[in-house]
Amino acid sequence: METIELSGILGLIATVVLTLNILMGIMLSTAYKKSSYWEKFPLFLKRFKIVDVHNYTAYIALTLVLIHALIIPLDPSSKFSYSHLLKPLEAPHQPIFVMLGVISLVALIVVIITTQKIIKKAIGQKTWRWIHVISYATGLIFIIHGLVMDPLLKDRPIDFIDPEKLLVEACGLILLLAFWARYQYKKKQRAV
Numbered sequence: 001m002e003t004i005e006l007s008g009i010l011g012l013i014a015t016v017v018l019t020l021n022i023l024m025g026i027m028l029s030t031a032y033k034k035s036s037y038w039e040k041f042p043l044f045l046k047r048f049k050i051v052d053v054h055n056y057t058a059y060i061a062l063t064l065v066l067i068h069a070l071i072i073p074l075d076p077s078s079k080f081s082y083s084h085l086l087k088p089l090e091a092p093h094q095p096i097f098v099m100l101g102v103i104s105l106v107a108l109i110v111v112i113i114t115t116q117k118i119i120k121k122a123i124g125q126k127t128w129r130w131i132h133v134i135s136y137a138t139g140l141i142f143i144i145h146g147l148v149m150d151p152l153l154k155d156r157p158i159d160f161i162d163p164e165k166l167l168v169e170a171c172g173l174i175l176l177l178a179f180w181a182r183y184q185y186k187k188k189q190r191a192v
Contacts, residue, residue: 003075007068008151014064015146019171022139024054026182078153093153104142107134143172
């Protein structure tokens with residue numbers, strides 16, 4: 001397996017993990033334990049502390065994304081260098097979408113850093129909550145990055161029915177539905 005293929009696989013796994021992470025974050029921001037859906041969950045799943053799983057998946061996703069980005073320059077056919085990670089608009093392939101990947105990485109780092117107890121306490125709950133809303137935009141940005149980027153970095157047109165792209169599309173659709181459900185929940189809470 002070539003390095004560039006491994007990077008693509010890690011990016012896909014990171015997309016799934018980040019999607020699950022955002023879904024858990026949305027659950028945590030609602031009264032999910034009072035939901036009739038939660039009552040239907042199997043008992044062994046209810047034993048997990050969602051907040052802990054949410055935090056661990058964030059670290060796993062960050063690790064996957066970092067490895068995904070850092071191994072690309074190891075493949076000479078990619079024509080990428082580590083400087084392209086710092087200056088994505090100078091990337092040899094799809095620079096705007098490379099920039100979206102870098103933006104989502106930076107946003108993920110910001111959200112994770114501000115979630116650390118000492119920093120969260122220092123910035124306050126309200127500021128932390130606003131920073132954490134970055135996750136919604138980050139979710140959309142990494143979906144766009146994964147959907148548009150050519151996994152082999154050959155600047156080929158998007159094949160929307162490619163299985164890898166279908167996975168990214170499914171994650172994007174799940175996130176959009178979850179964002180809509182979260183918005184509806186918030187709207188309902190304001191009305192009460």
